[in-house]
Amino acid sequence: MIGFNRLVSTNDTIFALSSGRPPAAIAVVRLSGPRAGDALKALIGRLPAPRQAALARVRDPVSQEILDEALALWFPGPNSETGEDVAELQLHGGRAVIAGVLAALGRIEGLRPAEAGEFTRRAFDSGKLDLTAVEGLADLIGAETRAQRRQAFQQLKGLLGQKAESWRQRLTEALALVEARIDFSDEADVPEDLVRPALDVARQLRGEIAEALAGAARGERLRDGLVVAIAGPPNAGKSMLLNRLARREAAIVSPIPGTTRDVIEVHLDLDGYPVTLLDTAGIRDSDDPVEQEGVRRARERAAAADLVLWVVDAGDPGVALPPGEPGQALWLVANKIDGMNSNNSNTFISDAGVHTFRISAKTGLDVNSLFEALAGYAAKSFAGEPSLVTRDRHRRALTDTQAALDRALAEGPAGREDIIAEELRLAARSLGRLTGRVDVEDILDVIFRDFCIGK
Ligand SMILES: Nc1nc2c(ncn2[C@@H]2O[C@H](COP(=O)(O)OP(=O)(O)OP(=O)(O)O)[C@@H](O)[C@H]2O)c(=O)[nH]1
Ligand SMILES: [Mg+2]
Incomplete structure (x- = not known):
């Protein structure tokens, strides 16, 4: 026990x-x-x-x-x-x-x-449950959307755990071959080549683990949800847009620039996919230390988001795009188009070269097309089979396994059997840690910390 x-x-x-x-x-x-x-x-x-x-x-x-x-x-x-x-x-x-x-x-x-x-x-x-199933249970209880529920249920039913356990068993068999070769190396009736088939198993496992790891980023992101940050200059209507998308008055809206200070977070379920929407402080230079801190937080959270909605006042002649982070999507949202006539539309906005929406957060005009684009973006980000790997912990256990397999494979069939055996043992141990079979004292408290009383 x-x-x-x-x-x-x-x-x-x-x-x-x-x-x-x-x-x-x-x-x-x-x-x-x-x-x-x-x-x-x-x-x-x-x-x-x-x-x-x-x-x-x-x-x-x-x-x-x-x-x-x-x-x-x-x-x-x-x-x-x-x-x-x-x-x-x-x-x-x-x-x-x-x-x-x-x-x-x-x-x-x-x-x-x-x-x-x-x-x-x-x-x-x-x-009754292996460690991956315990995590699946925590995820199922935390699941807020359909896609999260599916992934968590698969985890609770032990799909990753069973796979890891079968990999571990195959490794143990491969290891037995190499050990037989070591133990009976001077006896005549032990077949010459036991190492080669063991390495074949290692190579196969490596491929199967790589396949499971391919969905890891998606699996981990599905647990947390996509992060979409609403950012831009003060008074552009960011908070009003957040309220519109969230369909509730989550953030304070006022005509005073610099209203929002703290980052406001709402969770959306977009066609079953989880999206965390952030409203942030309008970005500008300020002497007010509280606003400065708000702007710092706005920049930090926007930089870490998967997608930034850069909201500007469509009538503002001085609009500019932010520098943007590498690998991050940025959409331009030209707000306040209500009451504007088309001939005072800003040429910068039409030539910005990024995905652009013209909306009115106030009247709701064309907010739906933005909403649908967000749902499409989420669906695309999570497309495919539910991932087996859903946590950093899983990913690390599997990459450790792969690294050990690689070292065994690098020895080759003519390599040192004791090294190959040791690496196969290490690979099996990493898989054992994944399911909680071996050596998990240090991680148990972290995993069970997420649980509440009565669970
Ligand atoms: N006409 C019009 N006014 C809008 C629209 N969206 C927001 N406003 C008004 O613009 C002002 C600023 O709106 P907020 O949503 O507080 O703007 P913000 O970008 O969050 O501002 P900060 O938090 O200060 O950065 C308010 O007076 C809103 O009523 C819009 O689509 N059309
Ligand atoms: Mg605001």
Whole structure:
């Protein structure tokens, strides 16, 4: 079992509210551990048939006061989510009901409230989920759009984990060949050439890993969403445009230049693809230290964005484009075209040489074409099969594996067998770290940190 480096025992029975913030129609309280069955009996007087919902009065075990009427479920281990005995109560989701039931559970010997992520941690410790599936679970709960949900579900179902595990097994077999060659090198009946087939396996694996890595950038970006920054000179209507695209009054709009200071962030779901839209301070020189800081933040966030919408007042004779970052898309948005007639249109804007939109954030005129272009841009960025590799951690484990395979391959069939064996071992170890089979103490806390209590 993987060590649990907190000051709590893994043998305790844990409980928590696993559903969202009350009040709500229903609240789910879960228990996991050796005393889950006893605790359920203490509350409802019996143990329901395994995996069948039972309607039951929930009583305080000491005072016998009725706390609620609930659905109770009983999942004896190991066929449960955590692998331990698990009990679940579906209560009415009122604050006092929940508080009463949690307090009653807390008074039962051997029970304690769960730490954040502890149910999932137990599922991992009992081998129910590998580490990539744990990450998939976190992503599924965090998923805000259809594309994120699909990718997270695939991860939760262990697609990357299974692939990594099968690669690791093939490597172990290849390693056995090389080791046989080393151990029995002076015996006559060991075939001469065991190293060559082992290296063939290494070469094949290398190709398959490269294929999985090809979608990595897309997979990682899908978790975070594309970042689109609205930037430009003060008073151009950036905040009004953000509000229009977000369909709510997220940012303050005013005729005073220099209104926006902090970066305002809204999350959009564009046809299933996640986009984080940023409104930033109008860029200009200022003596006001607060505005200066706003401009600094605006520049920083715009520089890191995937796409910049450079918003200008279409009637402003002095429009100019920003320098732009290498590899970054920039669209020019000429705003405030309402009330303008076509003959005072700015020639700079027509000749800017970048993708240009003429809109009115105020009336909404042609904002739709910008919206559709954004959706198209997102769809193009995420086109293709859901990626297996969705995190920096996965990418690093796989590139480490490839590097070790490369070093083994560089030795060649006539190379030193001990070096080849060592590199194959290292490659297998990197794959083991990916699924959490080996050597993961240091990363567990980082991964489980993302989880909340009750998960
Ligand atoms: N006529 C017209 N006025 C607009 C339009 N968009 C914004 N405005 C007005 O322009 C002024 C500035 O709008 P904001 O959205 O606050 O501009 P901003 O670019 O966010 O400004 P800063 O935050 O100061 O950089 C406000 O008075 C808006 O009502 C538009 O499309 N047409
Ligand atoms: Mg603003």
